[in-house]
Amino acid sequence: MTTITLPNDPSLTLKAEVKNLDFSYGDHKALRNINMPIYRNHVTALIGPSGCGKSTFLRCFNRMHDLYPGTSYTGEIRLFPDDVNVLDREVDPIEVRMRIAMVFQKPNPFPKSIFENVAYGLRIRGENSKQYIQDKVESALQGAALWNEVRHRLNELAVNLSGGQQQRLCIARAMATDPEIVLFDEPTSALDPIATGAIEELIREIKDKVTILIVTHNMQQAARVSDFTAYMYLGDLIEYGRTDDIFVRPVDMRTRDYITGRFG
Amino acid sequence: MQHLSKQFDQELDDIRSRLLAMCALACHQLDRVHRALDTGAIFSAEEIAQTEREINQAHLDIDALCAMIIVKRQPAADDLRHVLASMHAINDVERIGDETKRTLARLAASPSISLATRSELANMSAMVIRMLKAAMESLSRLLVVQAYDVIRSDSRLDAQYATVMERLESVTPQSQSEIRALLDSASIAKALERCGDHTKNVAEAVIAMVRGEDVRHQPLSSA
Numbered sequence: 333m334t335t336i337t338l339p340n341d342p343s344l345t346l347k348a349e350v351k352n353l354d355f356s357y358g359d360h361k362a363l364r365n366i367n368m369p370i371y372r373n374h375v376t377a378l379i380g381p382s383g384c385g386k387s388t389f390l391r392c393f394n395r396m397h398d399l400y401p402g403t404s405y406t407g408e409i410r411l412f413p414d415d416v417n418v419l420d421r422e423v424d425p426i427e428v429r430m431r432i433a434m435v436f437q438k439p440n441p442f443p444k445s446i447f448e449n450v451a452y453g454l455r456i457r458g459e460n461s462k463q464y465i466q467d468k469v470e471s472a473l474q475g476a477a478l479w480n481e482v483r484h485r486l487n488e489l490a491v492n493l494s495g496g497q498q499q500r501l502c503i504a505r506a507m508a509t510d511p512e513i514v515l516f517d518e519p520t521s522a523l524d525p526i527a528t529g530a531i532e533e534l535i536r537e538i539k540d541k542v543t544i545l546i547v548t549h550n551m552q553q554a555a556r557v558s559d560f561t562a563y564m565y566l567g568d569l570i571e572y573g574r575t576d577d578i579f580v581r582p583v584d585m586r587t588r589d590y591i592t593g594r595f596g
Numbered sequence: 597m598q599h600l601s602k603q604f605d606q607e608l609d610d611i612r613s614r615l616l617a618m619c620a621l622a623c624h625q626l627d628r629v630h631r632a633l634d635t636g637a638i639f640s641a642e643e644i645a646q647t648e649r650e651i652n653q654a655h656l657d658i659d660a661l662c663a664m665i666i667v668k669r670q671p672a673a674d675d676l677r678h679v680l681a682s683m684h685a686i687n688d689v690e691r692i693g694d695e696t697k698r699t700l701a702r703l704a705a706s707p708s709i710s711l712a713t714r715s716e717l718a719n720m721s722a723m724v725i726r727m728l729k730a731a732m733e734s735l736s737r738l739l740v741v742q743a744y745d746v747i748r749s750d751s752r753l754d755a756q757y758a759t760v761m762e763r764l765e766s767v768t769p770q771s772q773s774e775i776r777a778l779l780d781s782a783s784i785a786k787a788l789e790r791c792g793d794h795t796k797n798v799a800e801a802v803i804a805m806v807r808g809e810d811v812r813h814q815p816l817s818s819a
Contacts, residue, residue, distance in 0.1 A: 579673065581673065595598065
């Protein structure tokens with residue numbers, strides 16, 4: 333049984349809505365009947381033990397599973413305001429990924445310069461204007477709080493940056509193409525506390541521009557950065573609600589046991 | 597169900613048992629107040645001060661323990677509520693300690709309070725003791741129903757306080773010592789009424805701890 337506590341707040345608008353989502357790797361059903369709202373310009377955290385399906389769920393949003401054979405979806409993830417089902421086979425996954433960007437667990441800069449990393453998505457999109465690309469790269473690096481650190485070394489290889497800088501570069505790269513949703517898959521698990529703090533601050537800042545879904549194993553991080561939290565277990569959505577409620581007075585005992593570190 | 601960390605379980609149990617022990621000390625001071633009012637019993641300043649010191653030390657120790665749990669464990673859900681409610685409760689129990697210490701000092705210096713007034717005040721102190729014992733029981737067994745009983749009892753104590761004050765206001769003092777006795781009686785009545793409020797706060801902390809409901813500053817009907 334799933335406990336979904338919808339907020340009574342008319343100022344919230346839906347950016348996406350998950351409806352009856354099932355997902356399978358071959359015969360293995362990894363997600364079962366997930367239903368959940370995603371609110372615009374808010375951060376939704378997905379928490380749960382390893383193997384619960386949270387990363388699988390996250391990757392459904394930008395059709396990452398399409399890259400692997402034997403996977404199958406049923407149900408819908410409707411993206412607003414145009415109310416398109418991103419899982420519809422008629423919808424081009426490349427188009428989906430233009431609108432829904434992703435930042436991974438391990439920073440993965442391309443073996444290119446800092447500038448070209450951020451410009452990459454714009455060039456793929458067919459952008460030719462040198463000035464436009466320069467402006468967008470600067471603005472994305474500023475948005476990722478990296479500009480002051482790299483402005484004089486834009487032509488250096490991105491892999492020479494520190495881990496935290498590389499992750500912020502990846503966020504700048506994701507943000508440069510003006511996505512509507514950014515998916516974060518454990519974005520700080522490979523970073524030290526200072527770099528983690530910088531990324532968390534960045535998430536708070538960019539949510540004015542985008543809607544964010546974040547998978548994290550760090551429950552304190554979920555409590556710090558998210559507005560809504562979903563607890564998943566063995567492919568089921570167990571509980572969804574405001575983060576303040578989930579971490580102080582969860583309704584489902586399974587959620588309580590997980591966030592308080594209980595077993596038995 | 598236990599935590600993965602058994603030490604965390606022990607730390608939470610430790611907070612609760614220390615809080616109960618602190619409540620027992622405050623109850624002991626209240627019992628002294630009651631006996632002083634009811635039978636004229638006299639207690640040495642040193643034994644009163646010693647209990648007060650023990651209450652203050654428990655306040656500091658539990659506060660430090662709660663802070664350490666927050667730092668080390670980052671508690672959530674009912675664990676968080678347990679720690680926060682305990683931090684609220686110790687402040688109230690410490691205030692009960694302050695009020696009873698002042699009351700005992702006042703009683704020792706005011707032998708001329710009338711028997712009738714002493715009897716009325718003793719009724720109030722007996723009510724507060726019953727309330728605190730019920731609050732301790734609710735804390736010990738995490739019984740929300742009993743905690744609500746304590747909240748209801750506080751309304752009855754407030755009514756008793758109003759009656760006592762009304763009667764004291766009707767008295768026309770005839771001498772300096774009667775004026776002093778009236779003022780002391782009013783102060784003691786107020787202190788006992790405040791002890792009732794603090795006990796009610798402890799009961800509200802138990803409800804927050806068990807149910808996650810914040811019933812402070814709400815009329816009883818909605819509590």
